[in-house]
Amino acid sequence: MKILTVAFKNLQRKKIRTFLTIGGVAIAVAVLVSLMGFDTGYQKSLTNDIDKMGYQVLVTAKGCPYEAATLMLKGGGGLRYMEQSVFDKIAKDPRIERISPQLAATEFDKDRQNGQGGIILYMGVSNSYLELKPWSKFKSGQWFSSDDADEVIIGYEAAELEQRVAGDQIFIPNLNKVLKVVGIFERTGTQDDGIMFIPLATAQRIFDLPGKLTGIGIKLKDIGSLGDFEESLYNEPGIQVISMAQVKGTIFNLVSSSKVMTNSVAIIAILIAVIGVVNTILMSVFERTKEIGVMKAIGASRLDIFHIIWLETTLICVLGGFFGEIIAILGTSLVEHIIRQTLPYAPAGKLVIITPVLLLGSFLGAVIMGLIAGIYPAFRASSMRPVEAIRSGD
Amino acid sequence: MVNILIKADRISKIYTLFAEEIKAIKDLDLEIRQGEFIAIMGPSGSGKTTLLDILGCLDKVSTGKLNVLDHDVSAFKESSLVKIRRVNMGFVFQEFLLIPTLTALENVVLPLLFSGLPQEHSKAVSLLERVGLGHRINHLPRELSGGERQRVAIARALVTTPKILFADEPTGNLDTKSGQQIFDIFKELNQKDDLTIVLTTHNYKLGLQARRIMFLKDGCIVSREESSLFV
Ligand SMILES: Nc1ncnc2c1ncn2[C@@H]1O[C@H](COP(=O)(O)OP(=O)(O)OP(=O)(O)O)[C@@H](O)[C@H]1O
Ligand SMILES: [Mg+2]
Numbered sequence: 001m002k003i004l005t006v007a008f009k010n011l012q013r014k015k016i017r018t019f020l021t022i023g024g025v026a027i028a029v030a031v032l033v034s035l036m037g038f039d040t041g042y043q044k045s046l047t048n049d050i051d052k053m054g055y056q057v058l059v060t061a062k063g064c065p066y067e068a069a070t071l072m073l074k075g076g077g078g079l080r081y082m083e084q085s086v087f088d089k090i091a092k093d094p095r096i097e098r099i100s101p102q103l104a105a106t107e108f109d110k111d112r113q114n115g116q117g118g119i120i121l122y123m124g125v126s127n128s129y130l131e132l133k134p135w136s137k138f139k140s141g142q143w144f145s146s147d148d149a150d151e152v153i154i155g156y157e158a159a160e161l162e163q164r165v166a167g168d169q170i171f172i173p174n175l176n177k178v179l180k181v182v183g184i185f186e187r188t189g190t191q192d193d194g195i196m197f198i199p200l201a202t203a204q205r206i207f208d209l210p211g212k213l214t215g216i217g218i219k220l221k222d223i224g225s226l227g228d229f230e231e232s233l234y235n236e237p238g239i240q241v242i243s244m245a246q247v248k249g250t251i252f253n254l255v256s257s258s259k260v261m262t263n264s265v266a267i268i269a270i271l272i273a274v275i276g277v278v279n280t281i282l283m284s285v286f287e288r289t290k291e292i293g294v295m296k297a298i299g300a301s302r303l304d305i306f307h308i309i310w311l312e313t314t315l316i317c318v319l320g321g322f323f324g325e326i327i328a329i330l331g332t333s334l335v336e337h338i339i340r341q342t343l344p345y346a347p348a349g350k351l352v353i354i355t356p357v358l359l360l361g362s363f364l365g366a367v368i369m370g371l372i373a374g375i376y377p378a379f380r381a382s383s384m385r386p387v388e389a390i391r392s393g394d
Numbered sequence: 395m396v397n398i399l400i401k402a403d404r405i406s407k408i409y410t411l412f413a414e415e416i417k418a419i420k421d422l423d424l425e426i427r428q429g430e431f432i433a434i435m436g437p438s439g440s441g442k443t444t445l446l447d448i449l450g451c452l453d454k455v456s457t458g459k460l461n462v463l464d465h466d467v468s469a470f471k472e473s474s475l476v477k478i479r480r481v482n483m484g485f486v487f488q489e490f491l492l493i494p495t496l497t498a499l500e501n502v503v504l505p506l507l508f509s510g511l512p513q514e515h516s517k518a519v520s521l522l523e524r525v526g527l528g529h530r531i532n533h534l535p536r537e538l539s540g541g542e543r544q545r546v547a548i549a550r551a552l553v554t555t556p557k558i559l560f561a562d563e564p565t566g567n568l569d570t571k572s573g574q575q576i577f578d579i580f581k582e583l584n585q586k587d588d589l590t591i592v593l594t595t596h597n598y599k600l601g602l603q604a605r606r607i608m609f610l611k612d613g614c615i616v617s618r619e620e621s622s623l624f625v
Contacts, residue, residue, distance in 0.1 A: 291491070297485045298504065
C-alpha cells in the first residue's frame with residue numbers, strides 16, 4: 001500500500017463533493033485552454049487571411065481606415081467608390097510588381113439561408129486577379145471567356161452553400177440579370193471562399209457604376225519602398241493607402257483590448273477553482289481530525305500527513321486538468337461559434353487551435369495549482385497534535 | 395534482572411484552561427516492567443487517559459522525568475516522540491478509530507507504511523487470523539461489528555511488533571461478551587507472547603483479571619495491587 005492509495009481512497013469517500021471540486025478545476029482549465037487556443041488560432045488565421053490576399057497595399061476611397069480594413073477583409077474593399085482613372089495612373093509606377101483593381105458590390109437575396117435572406121458579395125475583378133493570387137485553383141471550369149462576359153466564378157464555400165456547378169445559371173432578382181457559372185474555385189481557407197467573382201467591366205455595367213472601383217490591391221517589388229510609394233500618392237485626391245501590415249496590427253489591437261476582459265474571466269475562474277479546492281480539502285481535513293490523530297498515534301510523521309493531504313489536493317487538480325482539457329477540445333467548435341458572433345472581425349480559418357504544447361502547459365499549470373492549493377490544508381493537518389486530534393469532538 | 399521499560403519520576407501533566415491550571419497528573423512515580431499486564435482504574439476525570447497518553451509517548455509531560463526504553467523523553471518534541479512510539483508502542487482506543495476507507499487488512503498494514511517497515515501482508519493476515527478475523531480481511535470497518543472492529547484495531551496495534559500495548563478503555567463500547575473476548579485476547583498476548591500491556595477500564599470484572607491493578611484518583615495513584623484473579 002502506498003500513501004497515494006490512502007489519499008485516493010479518501011477522495012472516493014464523498015464522491016459528489018470530490019466530483020464538484022474536480023468540476024470547478026476542469027472548468028477553469030477549459031476556459032484557460034480555450035482562451036489560449038484562441039490566441040494562437042486567431043493570430044494564425046488572421047495572418048493567413050491577410051497573406052492570402054496577395055497584396056501588401058490596398059488603395060481605397062477615403063474614409064475611416066478601420067471600417068475600410070474590416071470591410072475589405074470581409075469582401076475586398078470598402079464600399080466607397082473611386083475613379084478608375086486613379087488605377088490607370090498608379091499602374092504605371094515602376095515600383096509595382098502586381099496590381100489588381102476591384103469593384104465590390106453586395107446584393108440581398110431573400111431566398112438565402114432557407115428563406116431567412118442573406119447578403120451575397122459580388123466582386124468585379126480583372127484578369128490580373130489571378131496574378132495576385134497565384135495559388136488560386138479551379139475545382140472545375142475556368143476563367144471568364146471575355147472581359148465583360150455575363151459570367152461568374154464562385155468561391156468554394158459559396159458554391160457548396162448554393163449547390164452550384166459549372167454551367168449553372170444564376171439569377172440576380174434585384175437586377176433582373178442572369179449570369180452563367182463558368183468556374184468554381186478550390187478552397188483557400190480565406191474569405192474568398194464565400195465570394196462570387198465576375199469580370200470588372202461586367203460589375204461596373206450591371207451594378208451601374210461605370211468607371212468606378214472600390215479598391216486596388218498592390219504588391220510592390222520591394223516592401224521597403226512602401227513609405228515612398230505611399231507618399232507619392234499623397235497628392236491624389238479622394239484616396240487612401242492602407243498597408244496590410246497596418247490592418248493586421250489594427251485588428252490585433254482591437255482583439256487584444258477585448259482579451260483583457262476574457263483573460264480576467266480566466267483568472268477569476270482559476271481563483272474560484274483554487275478557493276474551491278482549498279475549501280474542500282480543508283473541510284475534509286477538519287472532518288477527519290480524529291483519523292489524522294490516530295494515524296499520528298500509529299506512527300505517521302508530520303511529513304506523512306502533509307504528504308497525504310497534499311496528494312489529495314494534487315489529485316483533484318490533476319483530474320480537473322485532465323477533464324478540463326477534454327472539455328476544451330470537445331468544446332472548440334462551440335467556442336468558435338460564440339467568438340464569431342461577438343468579434344468585429346473573425347478570419348476564415350480555425351479560430352481556436354489547441355496544440356499539444358498548450359495541453360501539456362495547462363496540465364502542468366493545474367498540477368502546480370494543486371501543489372499550491374494543498375500547502376495550507378496539508379500544513380493544518382500535519383500540525384494537529386495527536387492527543388488533541390484523537391480526543392476532539394467528544 | 396527484570397527489564398524496566400518505563401520509569402516515571404514525579405511526573406505531572408498540567409492543562410491550562412481559561413487561565414486556570416488543571417493538574418491532571420500529580421507528581422506520579424511509576425515503573426513498568428517487561429511482561430506486565432496493568433489495568434489502570436479510577437473514577438472519571440482521575441487522569442487515566444492522560445497517564446496512558448504520556449506513557450505511550452503520545453503527549454509530553456509538564457514536569458518530572460520520564461524514561462521510556464532508555465530514552466529520557468521528558469524533553470522530547472513530537473517529532474522525536476513519534477519515532478519512539480511508532481516501532482515500540484501499539485495503541486487501541488475505545489472508539490476503535492479505524493480508517494473507514496481502508497479494508498481490515500489495509501488498516502492493519504497502515505502502521506508499516508508509516509514506519510517504513512516492509513509491508514508483509516502475510517504478517518498482517520496472520521495477525522487478523524489470530525484475532526479471529528481471517529475471514530474478514532477485505533471488509534471495510536462499516537461492514538464489521540464493534541467487537542470485530544476492535545479486533546482489527548488490536549491487529550493493527552501489533553503489526554509493528556511493539557514492546558508495549560496501550561489500550562484506553564478498549565471494551566468501553568462493547569457488550570459484556572465481546573468485551574470479555576477482547577480481554578481474553580489481551581491475556582493471551584501477555585501470557586503467550588510476553589507482551590507488556592497497559593490498559594484503562596471502568597469495568598471491575600475485567601480490570602481484576604489483569605496482573606496488576608492501579609487505582610488513580612485526582613491524578614495520583616492511590617493503590618497498587620497484584621490481582622488475585624489473574625490466571
Ligand atoms: N485537553 C485538555 N484540556 C484541559 N483539561 C483536560 C484536557 N484533557 C483532560 N483534561 C482534564 O484532565 C483531567 C483528567 O482527564 P482524563 O481524560 O485523563 O480522565 P480519565 O480518567 O481518562 O476520565 P474518563 O474515565 O472519563 O475517561 C480531567 O479533569 C480533565 O478535565
Ligand atoms: Mg479516559
